[in-house]
Amino acid sequence: MAELDQAVAGLADRSLLVLDDDAALRTRLGRALEQRGFDVRLAGSVAEALDSVRGSPPAHAVLDMRLDDGTGLRVVQAVRDARPEARVVMLTGYGNIATAVAAVKAGAVDYLAKPADADDVVRALLAMGAAPAPPENPMSADRVRWEHIQRVYELCGHNVSETARRLSMHRRTLQRILAKRAPR
Known part of the structure; x- marks a missing residue:
């Protein structure tokens, strides 16, 4: 410090x-x-x-x-x-x-x-022009999955049905994932 x-x-x-x-x-x-x-x-x-x-x-x-x-x-x-x-x-x-x-x-x-x-x-x-150091604790696989789902959801204009179709996922499953907090 x-x-x-x-x-x-x-x-x-x-x-x-x-x-x-x-x-x-x-x-x-x-x-x-x-x-x-x-x-x-x-x-x-x-x-x-x-x-x-x-x-x-x-x-x-x-x-x-x-x-x-x-x-x-x-x-x-x-x-x-x-x-x-x-x-x-x-x-x-x-x-x-x-x-x-x-x-x-x-x-x-x-x-x-x-x-x-x-x-x-x-x-x-x-940090002046230097590449940032790799994270001490990188995102978990669950977090990466959640991030991807959130990105597709945003790209689809927050349309659950369209997002579920693009992710080849059942709409209700997607709704349950979206209702939860982000994993760590």
Whole structure:
């Protein structure tokens, strides 16, 4: 942790925007990143984050993907337009390959699943061109299956019957899978 703190201390601009609609997570993550040396601003909605970016574009941003008033992708674009060199990390509790690709295309440098450790967030923000290290605990086979089903479901416009047909799965089985939480 000391080496991460030193790396943050060496940054010319330590401004950081944290966007999340979960107040407890936003506050906890903001405090943890502040303790590591960042100058943190908090936002609880897309509108609040866009106002913050217009007022003073941050050098770094940690953004939630899905919020009540929109998607974090809008904020990624606003940050990148205002400050092209900004480093943006996306956080989500609904991780899937399609949204990860969309985040990276929009300009995010990394995509982390919630709950993300503050040290992992700092590592992602500071990784300069280096390939990320392989995960310590990769997704289970059940999680990979669930992610694939979620991606096909999104691509089919949340149509259960069409998704079941494309996956060669019974509709009721698919409904049961969709009703459950994501496996670890």
